[in-house]
Amino acid sequence: MTDPLKGTRIFLTSFLDEDVAQMNAWREDGEYLRLLDAEPAYPGMPSAFTQLLGAAKSGFAFPFALRSIEDRRMVGYASLDGILWSQGSAWLTLAIGRKEDRGKGYGREAMDLLLDFAFDELNLRRVSLTVFSYNAPAIRLYEGLGFVREGSFREFLARDGALHDMHLYGMLRREWRSRARRSEDC
Helix, strand or coil, rough: CCCCCCCEEEECCCCCHHHHHHHHHHHCCCHHHHHHCCCCCCCCCCCHHHHHHHHHHHHHEEEEEEEECCCCCEEECCCEEEEEECCCCCCCEEEEECCHHCCCHHHHHHHHHHHHHHHHHCCCCEEEEEEECCCCCHHHHHHHHCCCCEEEEEEEEEEEEEEEEEEEEEEEEEHHHHHHHHHHHH
16 A cells, blocks of 8 residues: 555645645735735735735645655645535645755645545545636646636736736646546546
8 A cells, every 4th residue: 555645755744733834925925925816916925925824724725835855844835725525625725935946846746645635535526726827837737637627717917017817727636537547548
């Protein structure tokens, strides 16, 4: 039996007290903030994160720290939240903190672990996420994993004198299973 929270380069853990300082440091990076949130890029601990940890205690969210297997440092965080147990659906959030850690495959591995957790451990039927149209690396990742673009909130965001859409993506358990079977056949 394999560990469902451990990949080859990262593993998913709960948050430690020292992680709050790391997350606050990431929230001082305007580029990071603009990839993650539609709110103005403003440093500080987001109340949404505190609310997420509270939701975890009630069973409506599963937040994870993403840690490097090599040195155990936190490289990002992810969560399955907004869970509607009666409908078998949840929202997924993924963030890689430092720019130097982006584009190294941590996000891909984290998504594989999270989707396995969502569909195998939680027995969810559907996972949804949103992404801004200017976040091309994230869009490539989500589409490469098999997420389907289900719609867009047109001109949702105004940044740097331009208007940007926010895309809605979804994945169903049967789509994830089909993708996993194709991977095993290769």
